[in-house]
Amino acid sequence: MYPLFFDDMAVRGLPVIPLIIYRLIENDATDTAERVLATYSGLMVYHPFRFTFVRGILAYFHGHIPSKLVVRILSILDIPKIPFSEAFLQHIMSNSGSCPPSDYFSNLLLGLVNNVIPPIRSSVSMGDSSGTFSCTGGNRGQAALQSVASNVPESQKVFYQNQDPGTYTQLLLETAVIEILSLPPSVPQIVSTLVQIVVHVQPSQVQSSLSTQGMSSGISQSSIMPTSPSGGTADSMSTNKSSASAPGLNASGTGSGNSSAAQASSSLMIQACGLLLAQLPSLFHMHFYAEAARVIKDCWWVTDVTKSSLELDSAFGYALWDPTWAFQDNTSTTIGNIIALLHAFFSNLPHEWLEATHTIIKHLRPITTIAQLRIAFRIMGPLLPRVAIARPLFKKTLALLFSVLADVFGRNSQVSIPVEATEISDLIDFLHHAVLYEVQGSSQNGAKPKPETLSLCSKAVEHLRPDLQHLLRHLTADPNSSIYAATHPKIVQRPTSPLPGVV
Numbered sequence: 001m002y003p004l005f006f007d008d009m010a011v012r013g014l015p016v017i018p019l020i021i022y023r024l025i026e027n028d029a030t031d032t033a034e035r036v037l038a039t040y041s042g043l044m045v046y047h048p049f050r051f052t053f054v055r056g057i058l059a060y061f062h063g064h065i066p067s068k069l070v071v072r073i074l075s076i077l078d079i080p081k082i083p084f085s086e087a088f089l090q091h092i093m094s095n096s097g098s099c100p101p102s103d104y105f106s107n108l109l110l111g112l113v114n115n116v117i118p119p120i121r122s123s124v125s126m127g128d129s130s131g132t133f134s135c136t137g138g139n140r141g142q143a144a145l146q147s148v149a150s151n152v153p154e155s156q157k158v159f160y161q162n163q164d165p166g167t168y169t170q171l172l173l174e175t176a177v178i179e180i181l182s183l184p185p186s187v188p189q190i191v192s193t194l195v196q197i198v199v200h201v202q203p204s205q206v207q208s209s210l211s212t213q214g215m216s217s218g219i220s221q222s223s224i225m226p227t228s229p230s231g232g233t234a235d236s237m238s239t240n241k242s243s244a245s246a247p248g249l250n251a252s253g254t255g256s257g258n259s260s261a262a263q264a265s266s267s268l269m270i271q272a273c274g275l276l277l278a279q280l281p282s283l284f285h286m287h288f289y290a291e292a293a294r295v296i297k298d299c300w301w302v303t304d305v306t307k308s309s310l311e312l313d314s315a316f317g318y319a320l321w322d323p324t325w326a327f328q329d330n331t332s333t334t335i336g337n338i339i340a341l342l343h344a345f346f347s348n349l350p351h352e353w354l355e356a357t358h359t360i361i362k363h364l365r366p367i368t369t370i371a372q373l374r375i376a377f378r379i380m381g382p383l384l385p386r387v388a389i390a391r392p393l394f395k396k397t398l399a400l401l402f403s404v405l406a407d408v409f410g411r412n413s414q415v416s417i418p419v420e421a422t423e424i425s426d427l428i429d430f431l432h433h434a435v436l437y438e439v440q441g442s443s444q445n446g447a448k449p450k451p452e453t454l455s456l457c458s459k460a461v462e463h464l465r466p467d468l469q470h471l472l473r474h475l476t477a478d479p480n481s482s483i484y485a486a487t488h489p490k491i492v493q494r495p496t497s498p499l500p501g502v503v
Helices: 008-014 015-024 028-038 051-059 068-072 086-094 102-115 118-123 141-151 168-182 189-199 203-210 234-240 259-279 282-297 309-319 321-329 332-348 351-364 371-380 383-387 391-411 421-435 451-461 464-475
Strands: none
Touching: 008 015, 015 028, 015 051, 015 189, 028 068, 028 118, 051 068, 051 451, 068 086, 086 168, 102 118, 102 189, 102 259, 102 383, 118 259, 141 321, 168 203, 168 259, 168 464, 189 332, 259 282, 259 332, 282 332, 282 351, 332 351, 332 383, 351 371, 351 383, 351 391, 371 391, 371 421, 383 391, 391 421, 391 451, 421 451, 421 464, 451 464
């Protein structure tokens, strides 16, 4: 069947077997693929990147591989040495085809919180600047992109660029990814379960899970997160009664000994879920954007056009309070948690997939209220520093923000309740700083926005209401109204004539 000794013939055959398996699955010959793997399983153990092969084939063909072949693919790994969860192994071997209980997903995220998130956070805090955005002055362009590509951590690489895990932390994260990719449920079902667990998590719920680790716990009645600033009254909870918290994260009246750990773990649960989703293929991301938009739209106050701008501002401030502080006060809201989850997801997303983040705004449209407008800015705002080094994507993101602004304050937009432009002065100030993101950190003294960016702003401002245009004229390419354009060396200045009528 295969050589008894490991020589060049065996080495040359190792890369061929995965290619054969790929072609067989593409042509729906899964039974033949299963037999090939069974025949050459003794040879595949010598594959230098077994983990990469298993992760890649499960990612590329997710949803198209029968359970029997999934088990055969997993057998290529040395399962006793891989930290698979007992619940996962039991579910896969049972070949039930059903979705695991939400307890399984809750425990999977808690495992990342306890074993993966702390090492990643400590590596960034100890001087690993690759996990954060930094501007490298002077000639940026392709050199900056190459610098980011070479220094990016494993968690911010596309799954097909990662090699076999080199650390135990990376092994735990990649094992969680393989578990998700091996499950029989559809992508929307898996994404919806993960999102519902995280957006409804409360400190008391995590505290209950922390206090019962290693013990079997029953399913108790779970609390429902408030979706509005009323703090969970009957009206605010009416749109969310169908969404219950994860059974594995229920509050059952525990003591205060683990309160600080519970508060920390609550926010870390969001980070763990964002990190896990970012490691999955792009199909999971598309369904995540759709699910996140659905959760936001289910909050009644977001689309309530009868409320005044002052009431909506109050609701916005309550719902999007910093998750860490909100957990400490036990006032977390569903919409606050989902936006925090989006930010955690964006921060771990590879640069190759950042452009698809605009999909969340497409799902949120039409945007007709100030609350929706602020939420859109809140979602996309943290992305700008990351995409500033990739100018085409930076321009697209900036254009998207102006487009969203025009949805509410455009020349032809119709808003039920008139809103003054001065009421969004904070958003206007943010746009001013956003335009300057691409020059921050430059070594050139007096660096100014690029002419292409000023031209983009000029076209976008023309679509806004007149009372808003004059507040943004300083960002245009008109030298008569923009200090940036008037002093920019690359913008051709038209000399003013000393005599009237002379051009």
